[in-house]
Amino acid sequence: MSPTAYFFQQFLNALSLGSIYALVTIGLAMVFSILRLINFAHGDLMMIGSYAILMIWDAGAPGWVAILAGVAISGVAGIIMERVCYRPLRGSAEMTTLLTSFAVVVLLENGAILLFGPNTRPFGILNFSHPTFSIYSTLISKIDVVTVILTLTILLLTALFIKRTTMGIAMRAVADDLTASHLVGIHLNRVIVSAFFIGSLFAGLAGLLWSARAGKIYPLMGFIPVVKAFVAAVIGGFGSIPGAVIGGYVLGFAEVFLIALLPPDFQGYRDAFVFVLLIFILLIRPQGILGAKAMERRI
Amino acid sequence: MLQVTGLEVFYGNIQALHGVSFRVAAGETVTIIGSNGAGKSTTLMAIAGLLKPRKGQIKYCGRQVEKLSAYQTVRLGISLCPEGRRIFASLSVHENLTMGAVQRRDRKAVRADIDWVLSLFPDLKSRLEQSGGTLSGGQQQMLAIGRALMSRPKLLILDEPSLGLAPVLVNQIFNVIAALKNENTTVLLVEQNARRALEIADRGYVIETGRITLEGPSAALKNNERVKNAYLGG
Numbered sequence: 001m002s003p004t005a006y007f008f009q010q011f012l013n014a015l016s017l018g019s020i021y022a023l024v025t026i027g028l029a030m031v032f033s034i035l036r037l038i039n040f041a042h043g044d045l046m047m048i049g050s051y052a053i054l055m056i057w058d059a060g061a062p063g064w065v066a067i068l069a070g071v072a073i074s075g076v077a078g079i080i081m082e083r084v085c086y087r088p089l090r091g092s093a094e095m096t097t098l099l100t101s102f103a104v105v106v107l108l109e110n111g112a113i114l115l116f117g118p119n120t121r122p123f124g125i126l127n128f129s130h131p132t133f134s135i136y137s138t139l140i141s142k143i144d145v146v147t148v149i150l151t152l153t154i155l156l157l158t159a160l161f162i163k164r165t166t167m168g169i170a171m172r173a174v175a176d177d178l179t180a181s182h183l184v185g186i187h188l189n190r191v192i193v194s195a196f197f198i199g200s201l202f203a204g205l206a207g208l209l210w211s212a213r214a215g216k217i218y219p220l221m222g223f224i225p226v227v228k229a230f231v232a233a234v235i236g237g238f239g240s241i242p243g244a245v246i247g248g249y250v251l252g253f254a255e256v257f258l259i260a261l262l263p264p265d266f267q268g269y270r271d272a273f274v275f276v277l278l279i280f281i282l283l284i285r286p287q288g289i290l291g292a293k294a295m296e297r298r299i
Numbered sequence: 300m301l302q303v304t305g306l307e308v309f310y311g312n313i314q315a316l317h318g319v320s321f322r323v324a325a326g327e328t329v330t331i332i333g334s335n336g337a338g339k340s341t342t343l344m345a346i347a348g349l350l351k352p353r354k355g356q357i358k359y360c361g362r363q364v365e366k367l368s369a370y371q372t373v374r375l376g377i378s379l380c381p382e383g384r385r386i387f388a389s390l391s392v393h394e395n396l397t398m399g400a401v402q403r404r405d406r407k408a409v410r411a412d413i414d415w416v417l418s419l420f421p422d423l424k425s426r427l428e429q430s431g432g433t434l435s436g437g438q439q440q441m442l443a444i445g446r447a448l449m450s451r452p453k454l455l456i457l458d459e460p461s462l463g464l465a466p467v468l469v470n471q472i473f474n475v476i477a478a479l480k481n482e483n484t485t486v487l488l489v490e491q492n493a494r495r496a497l498e499i500a501d502r503g504y505v506i507e508t509g510r511i512t513l514e515g516p517s518a519a520l521k522n523n524e525r526v527k528n529a530y531l532g533g
Binding site for chain 2: 166169172175177179180181183187188
């Protein structure tokens with residue numbers, strides 16, 4: 001394979017991985033910008049969505065029905081998570097809600113192990129019969145193309161939503177000044193529920209793409225992506241939604257090209273590189289690429 | 300229109316209001332004057348639903364509202380323009396005004412009201428797409444008042460609208476309050492600029508360490524020796 005073809009292959013690979021990271025990170029950032037809550041259980045919504053899709057599909061539903069229903073279930077699961085786990089703690093210290101999110105992780109992951117068993121299951125949806133095609137001797141996998149197109153569409157819609165709709169503006173208003181948003185009459189719970197719902201839908205979708213890429217699912221599958229999304233959020237500037245997108249893609253590219261450029265012996269250290277990157281960013285620019293405001297206690 | 304009776308508000312264990320009572324009739328402009336820490340802002344925040352009083356009643360248009368949240372009091376027509384402006388710094392001027400009307404569904408009327416606010420504060424007209432944080436202090440105050448007006452309140456509450464502004468801008472702000480008064484808007488005004496406040500208000504209250512200590516028509520308060528010495532600079 002020519003170096004150019006190899007480069008393009010890796011480029012698409014990175015774009016696809018970065019897209020998934022961006023999708024996961026948006027949800028993390030949306031909730032954080034409003035509640036100052038880092039919801040580590042966000043990754044488990046990917047797991048819930050993927051299991052839901054697989055089970056509905058196994059029950060005989062057509063693939064697209066399973067996908068829509070599974071993603072919707074993930075969204076609803078996010079709303080329930082907010083209502084049951086986080087709303088009772090509204091107003092408590094950030095450390096409390098952060099620790100609670102770890103408790104939710106333990107609960108959901110062990111619940112999934114009990115319910116579905118600890119083993120991996122093959123995930124056959126979006127598993128195209130011809131998974132790759134080639135253009136000018138560049139091998140292109142279909143799941144990457146689907147991932148990139150789908151994500152870019154969603155990013156565009158999200159940008160429009162945040163920029164144009166009353167709810168989108170209200171989300172930015174709450175992130176800006178909580179007291180003032182109360183005073184103008186913003187119904188805070190509605191904004192919070194919307195943020196959880198949208199973020200969780202995206203998590204469900206990211207779960208689908210992640211699982212289709214891996215070809216398998218397992219109860220603990222949400223852990224790595226949520227930690228990566230955390231890193232991406234730090235890279236982009238925690239709480240900033242454009243930052244979440246940028247952070248997601250930066251991380252995707254950094255990961256793929258580090259592996260592509262380094263000798264094969266180092267490939268096992270892929271995740272280690274990510275965390276070294278995190279440490280560097282925390283040292284050099286802790287507010288991230290687009291972050292400006294210091295973290296402070298809200299709500 | 301507004302009747303506050305025996306209001307007691309605590310911050311933790313510290314009592315900020317010790318039974319504050321006053322009333323505002325429809326169409327009236329009423330001012331509360333007092334020094335820093337006397338409890339002016341606390342009173343206003345309790346009315347707006349940001350703070351829950353431990354004791355006392357707030358009756359507004361015949362309803363008990365002391366247990367309501369801010370979004371509910373806004374729905375009933377109470378709008379508080381807070382001290383320190385608190386505009387949304389990363390939102391554009393236009394978006395700030397839109398958020399002032401966040402509960403309204405009559406889009407056409409909202410658009411008309413944005414034009415109305417811009418006619419009250421022409422300085423904002425050319426800055427609609429600028430983000431709030433880039434405005435000068437005076438423009439931010441205008442935006443804050445404009446945003447508070449966007450909910451079309453029956454009761455407009457202004458907390459220190461002239462604080463930290465140059466005299467020219469103070470005049471401009473008070474001219475707008477006068478204009479709103481002429482349109483029969485009910486205004487509750489808290490000001491450290493007691494002289495200007497008493498000039499524009501129909502009636503006034505003096506609050507000291509969480510208690511109302513004096514009340515009366517503005518003209519009477521202006522000539523009161525205690526008010527003169529304490530708030531009007533002798």
